[in-house]
Amino acid sequence: MAVSTEQMTPSSDHLSQIGALIRDARKHRGLTQVQLAERLGTSQSAVHRMEQGQQNVSIDMLQRVGHALQDDIVSIGRPSPTHLRVHGGVKLSGSIAVKSSKNAGVALLCAALLNKGRTTLRGVARILEIHRILDVLASIGVRYEWVNEADLVLDVPTELDLDAMDGETARRTRSIIMMLGPLLHRYDEFALPYAGGCDLGTRTVEPHMVALRPFGLSITATTGYYHATVDQTVSPQRPIVLTERGDTVTENALMAAARVEGVTTIRNASPNYMVQDLCFFLEQLGVRIDGIGTTTLVVHGVKDISVDVDYAPSEDPVEAMSLLTAAIITHSELTVTRAPIEFLEIELAILSEMGLEYDLTPEYTAANGRTRLVDITVHPSELKAPIDKIHPMPFPGLNIDNLPFFAVIAASAEGSTTVHDWVYDNRAIYLTELNRLGARVKLLDPHRVLVEGPTRWSGAEVLCPPALRPAVVVLLAMLAAKGTSVLRNVDIIARGYEQLAERLTPLGAQIETFRD
Numbered sequence: 408m409a410v411s412t413e414q415m416t417p418s419s420d421h422l423s424q425i426g427a428l429i430r431d432a433r434k435h436r437g438l439t440q441v442q443l444a445e446r447l448g449t450s451q452s453a454v455h456r457m458e459q460g461q462q463n464v465s466i467d468m469l470q471r472v473g474h475a476l477q478d479d480i481v482s483i484g485r486p487s488p489t490h491l492r493v494h495g496g497v498k499l500s501g502s503i504a505v506k507s508s509k510n511a512g513v514a515l516l517c518a519a520l521l522n523k524g525r526t527t528l529r530g531v532a533r534i535l536e537i538h539r540i541l542d543v544l545a546s547i548g549v550r551y552e553w554v555n556e557a558d559l560v561l562d563v564p565t566e567l568d569l570d571a572m573d574g575e576t577a578r579r580t581r582s583i584i585m586m587l588g589p590l591l592h593r594y595d596e597f598a599l600p601y602a603g604g605c606d607l608g609t610r611t612v613e614p615h616m617v618a619l620r621p622f623g624l625s626i627t628a629t630t631g632y633y634h635a636t637v638d639q640t641v642s643p644q645r646p647i648v649l650t651e652r653g654d655t656v657t658e659n660a661l662m663a664a665a666r667v668e669g670v671t672t673i674r675n676a677s678p679n680y681m682v683q684d685l686c687f688f689l690e691q692l693g694v695r696i697d698g699i700g701t702t703t704l705v706v707h708g709v710k711d712i713s714v715d716v717d718y719a720p721s722e723d724p725v726e727a728m729s730l731l732t733a734a735i736i737t738h739s740e741l742t743v744t745r746a747p748i749e750f751l752e753i754e755l756a757i758l759s760e761m762g763l764e765y766d767l768t769p770e771y772t773a774a775n776g777r778t779r780l781v782d783i784t785v786h787p788s789e790l791k792a793p794i795d796k797i798h799p800m801p802f803p804g805l806n807i808d809n810l811p812f813f814a815v816i817a818a819s820a821e822g823s824t825t826v827h828d829w830v831y832d833n834r835a836i837y838l839t840e841l842n843r844l845g846a847r848v849k850l851l852d853p854h855r856v857l858v859e860g861p862t863r864w865s866g867a868e869v870l871c872p873p874a875l876r877p878a879v880v881v882l883l884a885m886l887a888a889k890g891t892s893v894l895r896n897v898d899i900i901a902r903g904y905e906q907l908a909e910r911l912t913p914l915g916a917q918i919e920t921f922r923d
């Protein structure tokens with residue numbers, strides 16, 4: 408993953424910012440200062456001075472450091488796209504741990520805006536989506552620092568400079584919408600750029616507007632911005648009933664309710680994993696919430712939140728599903744550790760019906776003290792198509808983001824499977840990219856594909872779909888495909904996965920990263 412300038416804080420000078428980037432990239436590569444110095448043909452003390460920001464660093468030196476660390480420390484102009492070359496048809500083995508989730512991570516970063524105290528988030532995945540929200544937060548004056556590799560410390564100033572918001576970055580993520588809930592208590596008027604994200608077709612923000620109206624928020628959308636005005640005298644007079652059981656809309660309502668003194672009830676709430684993580688975090692901020700894990704949340708809000716909080720978001724069920732899929736379609740024996748079992752039970756039940764053999768360890772608790780984890784060992788199995796179609800549902804149901812993985816699994820199974828993606832208007836079509844690797848995936852309509860298996864996967868060159876999960880699905884199929892494949896423009900994968908290719912390599916995957 409390219410380390411870029413997103414870690415700069417407004418207060419630090421350029422040399423120490425560059426020094427921090429070099430130190431970070433070195434640690435990412437697991438190198439000591441001495442080892443980096445050897446690669447650069449310089450001394451350990453010179454590397455130490457660079458990292459401390461005590462030495463001028465020329466562009467030439469930066470390029471050499473970048474080369475030594477296989478990482479662009481600072482890029483000028485647009486970075487060139489990254490591609491992967493995969494030598495597939497190789498079995499994987501060993502074990503791999505699941506990282507914390509993108510979706511809890513982004514929600515908690517937005518929730519930090521509620522807190523006047525210091526927010527420490529532990530074990531945060533270093534992924535693009537997190538960096539984007541951090542960039543936006545930094546642009547409005549929030550100070551943050553990465554410590555111990557993956558822990559984040561955030562300090563939110565009393566006044567934010569919303570006019571300085573980095574609109575270009577904000578528009579690249581849908582999660583920016585989750586700043587509405589925390590900001591409405593701080594400002595009577597503000598503007599947020601339109602929410603963006605993967606190309607999955609239209610995604611409505613209307614449920615957010617409906618959910619936040621009882622908190623006094625009204626929005627007009629013009630010229631690429633949501634212009635918000637807030638009547639601070641208005642607060643919910645009756646239960647808030649969400650029009651969709653969406654994850655981010657539930658989080659927005661929760662964050663708005665967190666600072667309303669008294670009780671706010673949210674009905675048709677999503678009980679999904681990221682919402683639960685946000686609830687656990689809000690509880691640590693002193694906000695009592697009844698009904699966590701159900702569709703009715705009763706929030707006992709507090710007027711002011713000023714707590715030095717220390718919280719660790721839980722493991723990502725979608726990353727867990729991705730890793731399980733890698734094992735299943737390569738017929739490997741692989742252990743996926745730290746898998747949040749509550750959010751994978753339906754997926755495992757369907758896989759079990761399809762013939763997957765696997766073992767689970769006894770449950771243990773995640774660092775947040777609440778989420779139940781297990782280690783899952785997948786055994787090579789001959790799969791058959793399920794009898795019924797596979798479709799997602801809001802939790803508890805098959806996770807919407809896990810659905811694409813079932814397409815590549817179905818392609819490896821004997822028989823025909825219908826995969827029904829009713830949620831996204833423009834996601835199912837990307838699954839037909841698997842045909843380039845030998846699959847038989849037929850688009851029945853914009854939401855349904857018919858997958859005929861089993862597939863004799865064969866290597867090919869494919870342009871990465873512009874959507875996170877379909878992109879990973881194609882990459883995983885390449886692991887199963889005999890011969891060499893090339894996946895072009897893979898940068899979107901870093902939006903939700905930390906160093907995915909690098910982490911699969913110790914398991915036996917043969918993946919090289921290259922640029923034009």
Ligand SMILES: CC(=O)N[C@H]1[C@@H](OP(=O)(O)OP(=O)(O)OC[C@H]2O[C@@H](n3ccc(=O)[nH]c3=O)[C@H](O)[C@@H]2O)O[C@H](CO)[C@@H](O)[C@@H]1O
Nearest residue numbers: 510513582610611651652653654655656681801807808830
């Ligand atoms: C940052 C984050 O947490 N992102 C997740 C969150 O996005 P997020 O909560 O933003 O998802 P959306 O609100 O866009 O919902 C996804 C789609 O499902 C539709 N819909 C949703 C719920 C419902 O009851 N009825 C309905 O029709 C929406 O109209 C939309 O088209 O949830 C999505 C669906 O689980 C996941 O793919 C995203 O990874």
Ligand SMILES: C=C(OP(=O)(O)O)C(=O)O
Nearest residue numbers: 581604605808875876903
């Ligand atoms: C669609 C996804 O996320 P987001 O809401 O961040 O676009 C995803 O994680 O697959």
